[in-house]
Amino acid sequence: MDLNLLLFDGFQSLDLFGPLDVLARIPGCVPRSFSLRGGPVKNNAGMQVLTEPSSEVAPGGVLLIPGGMGTRPLSTDAPFLAEVKRLAESSEWCLSVCTGSVLLAASGALDGRRATSNKYSFSWVERFKGPVWQRSARWVVDGKFYTASGVAAGIDMAFGFVEDRLGKETSDAFARRMEYVRNPDPENDPFRV
Amino acid sequence: MDLNLLLFDGFQSLDLFGPLDVLARIPGCVPRSFSLRGGPVKNNAGMQVLTEPSSEVAPGGVLLIPGGMGTRPLSTDAPFLAEVKRLAESSEWCLSVCTGSVLLAASGALDGRRATSNKYSFSWVERFKGPVWQRSARWVVDGKFYTASGVAAGIDMAFGFVEDRLGKETSDAFARRMEYVRNPDPENDPFRV
Numbered sequence: 001m002d003l004n005l006l007l008f009d010g011f012q013s014l015d016l017f018g019p020l021d022v023l024a025r026i027p028g029c030v031p032r033s034f035s036l037r038g039g040p041v042k043n044n045a046g047m048q049v050l051t052e053p054s055s056e057v058a059p060g061g062v063l064l065i066p067g068g069m070g071t072r073p074l075s076t077d078a079p080f081l082a083e084v085k086r087l088a089e090s091s092e093w094c095l096s097v098c099t100g101s102v103l104l105a106a107s108g109a110l111d112g113r114r115a116t117s118n119k120y121s122f123s124w125v126e127r128f129k130g131p132v133w134q135r136s137a138r139w140v141v142d143g144k145f146y147t148a149s150g151v152a153a154g155i156d157m158a159f160g161f162v163e164d165r166l167g168k169e170t171s172d173a174f175a176r177r178m179e180y181v182r183n184p185d186p187e188n189d190p191f192r193v
Numbered sequence: 194m195d196l197n198l199l200l201f202d203g204f205q206s207l208d209l210f211g212p213l214d215v216l217a218r219i220p221g222c223v224p225r226s227f228s229l230r231g232g233p234v235k236n237n238a239g240m241q242v243l244t245e246p247s248s249e250v251a252p253g254g255v256l257l258i259p260g261g262m263g264t265r266p267l268s269t270d271a272p273f274l275a276e277v278k279r280l281a282e283s284s285e286w287c288l289s290v291c292t293g294s295v296l297l298a299a300s301g302a303l304d305g306r307r308a309t310s311n312k313y314s315f316s317w318v319e320r321f322k323g324p325v326w327q328r329s330a331r332w333v334v335d336g337k338f339y340t341a342s343g344v345a346a347g348i349d350m351a352f353g354f355v356e357d358r359l360g361k362e363t364s365d366a367f368a369r370r371m372e373y374v375r376n377p378d379p380e381n382d383p384f385r386v
Contacts, residue, residue, distance in 0.1 A: 005240075014207075014211055014371065017211075018207055018210075018211065020207075021238075031238040033240050043210075044217065045217045048243040049243075050240070050241040119372060150370075151214065152348075152373035177344075178344040178345050179311070190372075190374055191369065
């Protein structure tokens with residue numbers, strides 16, 4: 001299973017690395033880091049992660065898009081959004097965390113879909129028309145799209161994705177190994193708007 | 194406040210990036226990534242992060258040491274352990290997550306201190322004499338040393354560190370912004386051995 005991580009300057013670390021550490025436990029998972037042009041990408045803390053150009057993403061696989069302050073300028077960046085739409089369409093499963101769903105929404109990939117996003121940026125999020133935004137949801141599944149609420153919610157979503165694919169026993173076992181207490185219910189949202 | 198991250202090949206992503214995203218919210222926090230020789234370092238998923246040589250860490254600040262499978266070979270690597278001890282001694286606060294505490298223990302920096310570590314590797318952890326290992330603790334504070342249990346416990350420890358420095362209100366506010374439900378009690382360990 002290809003796990004294709006779409007990075008950009010100003011992505012929020014935990015949005016990416018929380019779900020990564022969950023999903024990387026799936027047998028056969030091969031994580032790869034991409035960005036629009038490839039090369040070093042800076043996270044929210046200025047750390048540089050090396051990436052390949054997103055033109056090299058193979059069709060299929062799991063696409064994971066983090067959020068973070070870097071989504072603000074990208075939410076109106078037409079070439080970037082065209083690539084987001086292309087990658088979302090060619091993926092088998094498309095996962096976003098936090099304001100990563102805004103990039104999907106702005107690209108048109110979530111038109112008519114139920115979706116959620118960061119609860120502290122929700123008034124900004126709702127400016128992006130197309131998705132049916134859910135104000136109360138830890139995460140939302142609509143077809144192949146999984147969208148999580150802010151930051152830490154991505155970890156619960158990733159365990160939910162593992163449960164949906166491999167069963168509750170496997171997902172719970174992954175969580176125990178990570179000493180993580182899951183919120184297993186996508187409708188249980190302590191931070192609802 | 195310098196936040197000095199000590200990376201090595203095979204570090205566990207969430208051990209590092211969970212606490213980073215919490216601590217980076219402290220006003221004035223400046224995160225920097227280091228490794229023994231500098232250059233690209235691979236995390237557990239093979240992603241490459243750029244680092245500076247650890248000889249450039251300034252005295253003081255917060256040292257954060259993640260765990261992960263990369264700690265196994267390093268736990269007997271004398272030059273690396275000497276550097277860990279030097280960095281721990283010169284730090285103002287020294288934090289470890291998961292088997293990061295094994296590196297501190299093997300370096301001698303935790304001699305006589307109470308400490309904890311990953312609960313699923315505890316039989317290996319306890320081979321390292323020196324610390325008074327705690328089999329039930331989400332995290333342990335002894336002097337300037339904070340040691341967390343496995344992986345996700347590092348996030349709770351980081352919020353605990355923020356609470357100890359800046360108060361409960363600030364720490365709880367950080368957690369809400371990250372949509373994270375804290376375990377605020379270091380003695381509440383759902384994964385005790």
